[in-house]
Amino acid sequence: MAISLTSQEYFELFREADKEELHFDPLDELDITKKQNGRIAQGWRRYVQLREGMLLWIGREQNHEQLLLNSIYREESLHWHFFVSGKQQFTFGSSPKQTCLSLDAGRYVVFGNGITDRLIEDCSDLEPFFEVEITVQPEVLCAFISDSSGELPKTFNHLIGKSDRECYKRAGETSPMVTAILQQIIQCPYQGMTKRMYLEGKATELMALMLEEEAAVQQGEFKTSLLQPDQLERVHYAKEILLKNLSNPPSLMELARQVGMCDYNLKRVFKEVFGTTVFAYLRDRRLERASALLLEPNMTVASIARAVGYHSRTSFATAFKRKYGVSPKAYQISARK
Numbered sequence: 001m002a003i004s005l006t007s008q009e010y011f012e013l014f015r016e017a018d019k020e021e022l023h024f025d026p027l028d029e030l031d032i033t034k035k036q037n038g039r040i041a042q043g044w045r046r047y048v049q050l051r052e053g054m055l056l057w058i059g060r061e062q063n064h065e066q067l068l069l070n071s072i073y074r075e076e077s078l079h080w081h082f083f084v085s086g087k088q089q090f091t092f093g094s095s096p097k098q099t100c101l102s103l104d105a106g107r108y109v110v111f112g113n114g115i116t117d118r119l120i121e122d123c124s125d126l127e128p129f130f131e132v133e134i135t136v137q138p139e140v141l142c143a144f145i146s147d148s149s150g151e152l153p154k155t156f157n158h159l160i161g162k163s164d165r166e167c168y169k170r171a172g173e174t175s176p177m178v179t180a181i182l183q184q185i186i187q188c189p190y191q192g193m194t195k196r197m198y199l200e201g202k203a204t205e206l207m208a209l210m211l212e213e214e215a216a217v218q219q220g221e222f223k224t225s226l227l228q229p230d231q232l233e234r235v236h237y238a239k240e241i242l243l244k245n246l247s248n249p250p251s252l253m254e255l256a257r258q259v260g261m262c263d264y265n266l267k268r269v270f271k272e273v274f275g276t277t278v279f280a281y282l283r284d285r286r287l288e289r290a291s292a293l294l295l296e297p298n299m300t301v302a303s304i305a306r307a308v309g310y311h312s313r314t315s316f317a318t319a320f321k322r323k324y325g326v327s328p329k330a331y332q333i334s335a336r337k
Contacts, residue, residue, distance in 0.1 A: 002124055003040075007071035010040070027192035040065055043128070050200040053077075053137030058186065060295070062128040069121040075167065078136045078159055079111040080210050082174060082182055085292050086129020089122040092169060101171040105243065105285065108174050110210065112159040113138065114167030130292055132182050134203050144204070145211065155215045172213070173274065179284070181206050183291060183324060189334050234259040235269045239281070246286050247309040252278060287323050290316070294332040301328045 025031040030049040036042055043061030050056055083103045090109065092099040093116060101109050138160045146152055152160065158168045174182070185202050188195055238259045242249055249255070255278070256263040270278050286308040293304045302313050305328075310316035320328045 002066035002068045002122075004068045004070060007069050007119075007121070010067070010069050025191045025195060028196060031195075036061065040067070048196075048199060050196065050203055051140070053140040054200070054203065055135040056185070056199055056203055057133040057135065058131070059133075060128060060130045060292075063123050063126055066126065067121075067123040069123065071119050071121075072115065074115045075111060076113050076137070078113060078138065078141060080108060080134045080207070081111070082108045082132045082178075084130040084132060084182060084186070084288065086127055086131075087125040088129065090169075091118075091120040091122065092116045093118055099169065101169060103171065105288065106174050106179070107171060108178075108210075109169060109171045110159075110214065112161075112168035114161065114165045116167055116169075128292075132185060134207060136207065141207075144207075155218050156211065158218070159214070170214075170217070172217075175209070175213075176276070176284075178206060178209055179288070181209070183288075186291070187324070187326075187331060187334060231261075231265075231269050232273065234261055235266065235273050238266060238270060238278070239274070242278070242282050243285060246282070246289055247307055249282055249309065283319065284323070286310070287320055290320060290328065291324065291331065294328060301332065304328070 024033045024046055028048075031046070033044050033046045035044045041061050041063045043059065045057065045059040045061075048056040048058075081103075083105055085105045087102075087104045089103070090101045092101075103109060141156075141160065142150060142152060145156070181202055185199060185206075188198055188202075190198050238255055238261075241255060241258060250258065252263050252266070256266040259266065261269070267278060270281070274281055276284070290304050290308045293299055293307060294301075301317070305313050305316035308316075310319070317327055317329075320331070324331060326334070
């Protein structure tokens with residue numbers, strides 16, 4: 001049975017479990033990691049103040065109990081919240097006007113400023129989850145994209161407005177380019193001033209891509225799909241099967257059989273929905289899982305390769321370097337410094 005807490009109660013437990021604050025970067029006093037090692041959850045949260053009004057948040061947590069966090073959502077800032085691994089569900093408002101947003105690996109949610117009368121965060125999944133969040137104050141966003149009179153383009157008026165209005169929220173799939181930037185942020189090899197400039201540049205690049213996508217959504221320029229709801233349901237089920245069986249996935253023929261499609265239609269619909277082939281999707285999720293495992297203590301590259309379904313350490317290292325530009329060992333050493 002899930003434990004129901006307010007967000008404030010959860011954060012208090014997080015703070016009380018381990019009050020130690022660690023400086024991830026000893027050369028930057030505004031780069032702070034807070035640890036959690038308590039009854040409710042275990043993990044860490046890293047906060048990097050990139051500039052006044054612009055915050056980068058990176059967190060890895062694992063709940064020991066199934067949780068439902070209840071709160072009134074009230075926020076002055078704009079948030080982009082990316083899930084690298086794990087699952088969570090947000091439910092806004094009360095029936096009959098509820099909005100539910102489900103997040104798992106490879107998805108994001110954007111929140112505009114404003115309020116909602118009720119927010120429930122369903123943290124029932126006890127697997128570790130890894131998140132990256134960019135938080136931007138309205139004046140910072142305006143400094144980037146306002147016109148000569150200081151006004152935001154009308155395309156983005158829904159993101160920022162009066163703080164007492166209903167907040168905007170939307171979930172989506174992270175593109176391969178966004179995924180690559182997230183990994184560059186996570187494995188940033190620099191410290192001090194160089195690190196701050198690098199991370200701010202990456203966060204700004206990420207924000208630009210997300211604003212471009214937001215504009216396309218608002219202008220109705222996203223590619224429309226003629227897929228039937230049943231096809232969408234089956235292909236998302238196929239994705240779930242792959243994610244649950246990264247180390248020993250079914251063959252394409254077996255996957256198609258499990259979801260009730262022929263292999264040709266599965267390949268066609270999968271690529272239309274996720275923008276990539278079944279094989280490429282599986283490979284990328286394996287490597288993303290491997291990049292998270294490389295942050296874990298006491299795990300060797302060989303054991304991680306096996307854990308994500310590679311029988312050859314050499315083929316794993318080749319695929320990893322092709323995706324991230326460094327070998328698994330070099331990535332591991334850099335991440336553990």
